[in-house]
Amino acid sequence: MIAQLLHDASRRQRRATWVAILLAMLAAVAGVGLLAVSGWFLTGAAIAGASGIAAARGFNYLLPSAGIRAFAVIRTLGRYGERLFSHRAAFFALADVRPALFARLAAAEPGMVFSRPSGEVAAQLGSDVDALEDAVVRRVTLPGALAGAATGLVAGILAGPWSAVALLVGLAAMRLASRGLSARLVTAHVQRRADAMTRLKAGYAEYAACGAEIAVYRLVPRIVDAMAADVDDLEAARLAIVRHEAVVQGAQMVLAAFTVAAVLALANGGAPLAAAAALAGAAAAEAWSGLVRTDMQRPRVDDAMERLEDMASLQPRPPHHDDIVRLAAEPVSFSSGEREVVLEPAGRLLIGGPSGAGKSRLLGTLLGLREDAPQRIHVGTIEVRELGLESLRRLFASAPQDAALIAGTVADNLRLARPGVTDAEIWDALETACLAETVRALPQGLDQWLGGDGARLSGGQRKRLSLARALLAGRPWLVLDEPSEGLDSATERQLAANLSAWLDRTGTGLILVSHREGLRGLAASTFAL
Template sequence: MLLGLSGWFITAAGAAGLAGAAAGFNYLLPSATIRLLAIVRTGARYGERLAGHAAAFAVLAQVRPALYRAIAGSPPAAALALTSGEASARLVQDVGAIEMAIARRPARAGAAAAIAAGGLLILSVRPVAALLFLLLAGMAVGLTGWSCRRLDEAGQEVQRRQGALRELLGLQLAAAPELRCYRMEDAAIARIAAADAALADARRRQAAAGGAIEAIGALATGAAAVGVFLLAMPAGTALAALGALTAAAAMDGIMPALRERAARSATREAAARLGALFMPDPPPFPKPRSAALTLPGVGTLVPAGARIAITGATGTGKTSLVEAMIGLRHHDAPGIRLGDMPLAALPAATLRAIFAWAPQDAQLLAGTVRDNLLLADPDAAERALWDALDAACLAGVVRALPHGLDSWIGENGEQLSGGERRRLSLARAYLSRAPWLLLDEPTEALDAPTERAVVERLTQRLARTGQGLIAVTHRDAVAVLCTVHVSPATCRAIDPGTPHRAVRVLAPVD
């Protein structure tokens, strides 16, 4: 509309000059009005974008945490099948597509307003010209819908290829040291290049289909301007020019909606990929009446506060049993019960409230020491953080860092040594208020003096908190803490001469 008004002003000024009335023509008022409208237009566009992106960010502030919770709380089969690269693609790329779709949504209302305003203004010039404009606008929308059928497949393919490339990059970067060591960089680069070439091919096909939509918009704009001008000529050259410029401006207002329609295929693919991560809410499940464990064999009840060592040769299923206890792996072993309920029937949320886990391969956040500790208890006071670090024999190391608890430890704790990472994972488990500590090789990679100190402080902590201990271990220093020794390989208790000598545990199946 501003373009039409500017055209009218220029045409009128020219006509006044040709008529010899330039001296009496007041050009200041129309010029000032056009400038005012230009400022209003700029502010309106800025406000529209600000409002659109604000709405998108408000939605994403809920979507991304919900998506992260869905990934973290998904069933074991789904969680283990989802690589870190694929999870990153879902959280970044697919959510980004949804963000753009939300930001572009006002384009539909804008297009409707442009058609209505343009049609009414052209109608005031000449009705038949307005009819032509509306016909061309409808044809542009219809042809765009037809062209989008070709674009849909290309857009979905681009979305899938982008996800595959992100996943591959994540996998290759994670294995970068091994690739260098075994001189496999060229093979890795070739795989990445092949994935990138497939993505580029899909993008070319998408660009070709998208170019057709841009061409439809450009042709519709030109046809509308010329057609309206010719049909409006009987009303005078100035009004015909006003009608032509109005038609071009209104068609330009339709283009964002056409582009939004073209992007829907990628949006649908992103929504489908994200939707696959959200599982229906499980039905309400009763909580176990106690945290005591019932183990197979003679059905002995192991009370909370007991100490159990799971020992045995590599490959006998120790870690898989531990992962089943916190819901990371499906486990059908009969007879293992938590309170009065079978372990295998309990939801992951219940299991993770019962067991505080320190895994064999500790995974740490790319953040600070504090960030990693607060995963276990977001409300933990600073004194509790230091107590947990002290129990894991890591407080001195953290105090020596440049910023203490707020020191950055890098991707997966790369600023720390292997033993320090393991002890930070152990401190994180100590912060949990769960009745059982579930520790998988807690002193692996520690030197003998550090191991003795960690075991001594663990003993003191267990005595103070009354927590139970289930430890997978090959180390005698940890095994001697435990009053119940279990060998998954033989399904028999190793009798250490304690009151729990009758306990037996059925081996999980790997």
């Protein structure tokens, strides 16, 4: 599945990829031509100079000099263009893969999503997706290496068939050695490095969520000690990879040297042609050795593909009914045993009961975030567990008890509600949530950066910002869990009045959980747990 996602993303960059392939092949051919002509030219010039003044004057140095300059310019521009376009294709392809993976994660069953540590998800969407870059660049590297090898073989044939055979055998030996050594030496350490990085990111995410407590109780030294083993494991894996990569590269250099020596020894047709064949073989070996990086990166790519496969294979549960628009006009009913409360469209319901009775669990089941509420909940005649998360998202806008905000501006957090939200709508929602004055007082207003999880705001302000976001969503039902917690009485009364007016104006239904008397008056009926 992840291979298909990467393939689809790469297809959208096929124009840049093809340009990169052509430039890579051109650069490889020019590189071999540069050394071949240079070898022929220098050797021929030396022989002509040693043969006397007449031979030296008759030697044509203009055309070879022009060819060397042309090959040098083409090689330089080709390599620059190949890297520019290949990395452009890779970056844009990975930029498509990340949201595709996140979309699958967001649409999956909540139980499968919430069981994943946030740090592990961050590592997968970060470093694991980054590792796929070589899978895109590999499509450019291979044609360039083949073009360089083929050009070197042509030069070798000009110096004699045995020179070409020696070059072919040498390139084959380099390829076998690279693949064999990379698989044997690097694979285990690549996986070890990835595992250590994932553990570190997961641990960092968990500790960062408790940053204030860590600072207050002076736990930094203890946390550093707790993460030291993973840090040491990561550094040890990195060092082992570097050492083994040096072994692989050294083996390639040795084999390339023997190959060039064999080409030179078996060449015939004169010293200039022998020199051209030898240097062409060296250039071909250099182009061919570009595949070594692909071999050394393959374990990392394969490991990342395996890690991401689980996320890529997540599928949303299909809704029981496709006609969600019709369902929006249907009543919502709650039942437990013989008790049943039916909430008509635009109705208002308070879910009551003591702390720990299961009110938040009931709301979570209503929203499709969990399935363990003992009560039965229907939208029309359809049980919410059959509708699925994607369908329920279109029906209910939620402001949960634990308001979650992103690390961004006020506007960034509010525009998550739906595409195309205007500033006028944002200010109207902030007025309803009793937060407009607070935002106006911020140095940059709507563009004020709030930090991670709205760190610049108080708990009550975060709740009201979450409430404003739910108002902007434009769903048929508004689900609020303790929206006035942490507010003073005057602000709570104003919030209740604003919400009542907004519900009347928009015709939105309300499902409310609140222990505060100031908001209970919003509800027309109660479902007690």
